[in-house]
Amino acid sequence: MTLSWIEPDWPAPCRVRALSTTRRGGVSAGPFLSLNLGDHVGDDPAAVAENRRRLAVVAGLPCEPAWLRQVHGVNVVTLAPGTAGGAADAAIAREPGVVCAVLTADCLPVLFTNRQGSAVAAAHAGWRGLADGILEAVIEHMGEAPSELLAWIGPGIGPAVFEVGPEVREHFVAADSRSADHFQPGTGDRYFADLPQLARQRLSRVGVATVYGGDRCTFDEKENFFSHRRDGRCGRMASLIWLSGTPSR
Numbered sequence: 619m620t621l622s623w624i625e626p627d628w629p630a631p632c633r634v635r636a637l638s639t640t641r642r643g644g645v646s647a648g649p650f651l652s653l654n655l656g657d658h659v660g661d662d663p664a665a666v667a668e669n670r671r672r673l674a675v676v677a678g679l680p681c682e683p684a685w686l687r688q689v690h691g692v693n694v695v696t697l698a699p700g701t702a703g704g705a706a707d708a709a710i711a712r713e714p715g716v717v718c719a720v721l722t723a724d725c726l727p728v729l730f731t732n733r734q735g736s737a738v739a740a741a742h743a744g745w746r747g748l749a750d751g752i753l754e755a756v757i758e759h760m761g762e763a764p765s766e767l768l769a770w771i772g773p774g775i776g777p778a779v780f781e782v783g784p785e786v787r788e789h790f791v792a793a794d795s796r797s798a799d800h801f802q803p804g805t806g807d808r809y810f811a812d813l814p815q816l817a818r819q820r821l822s823r824v825g826v827a828t829v830y831g832g833d834r835c836t837f838d839e840k841e842n843f844f845s846h847r848r849d850g851r852c853g854r855m856a857s858l859i860w861l862s863g864t865p866s867r
Contacts, residue, residue: 619643621653621676626770628830631735633714637677638727638772638857640842644669646853654844654853656721657685661853673856683719683858684709688742692752694759708741708756717860723844724780724836726813727772727857728753732762738859743817745782749789753820764825772857773843776835777802777812780847786811794823 621643626636644653645668650661655673657666674682686695686703693706697716703709709718718740720727725744731737739756741747757764781804790797800816801809814832821829836843836855844852 628770630731633735633863634731636729636859639855641844649851650853655856656854680715683717690744690746692750692755694755707747710739712737714861719856719858721854723846723854724775726774729770729859733766740859767826769829771814771832773834773836775837779837780811781808782811
């Protein structure tokens with residue numbers, strides 16, 4: 619099975635490199651079949667290391683990604699060459715050859731670049747991080763005018779299958795009453811939440827109008843993606859972004 623990934627369909631500057639892996643092309647077995655890149659889910663560490671090595675070689679990564687210890691929070695780290703990611707749910711890079719990475723299996727990976735191609739970022743946005751402001755935190759830390767940013771929403775759980783309790787809806791609506799538009803009635807007092815549209819709304823509210831992606835469902839595409847909601851114990855995909863070469867003049 620060939621290692622495969624998705625490349626964002628967005629008008630990013632040519633020096634911006636980005637991809638989001640599928641579950642295909644690795645060596646992991648069982649519920650982690652096959653390209654599991656998460657080292658915290660109970661998979662064989664040797665298999666995870668080999669999967670990460672394969673990704674680096676096949677994708678031509680300039681260095682080992684700065685893997686984060688994700689906690690569903692709003693902490694953002696700025697990476698420099700040779701630095702580790704640490705406990706955070708988003709990372710920013712402004713130097714060539716520094717690879718930002720987030721791991722997901724239903725939560726949204728959101729990638730950012732500015733139009734000049736001088737800064738990139740990756741964010742892990744589950745419902746809690748999204749509601750608490752992880753995307754806004756990335757924009758603040760990037761220090762760019764929101765109108766100069768592009769965003770891409772990678773594969774995540776879709777609105778037809780992401781059923782949540784009323785407390786989730788209330789959390790979003792408390793911050794912005796328009797969030798109610800992205801919750802549809804479910805079973806009993808539960809709702810189906812549209813995470814990609816909630817992400818777009820949060821981005822639009824702070825001035826990021828150029829947003830792409832958000833149309834691949836991890837739950838529905840079992841052959842391509844891991845899904846924690848569907849399978850419980852499972853692997854993780856990675857979404858990566860970095861700068862290559864030197865800034866354009």
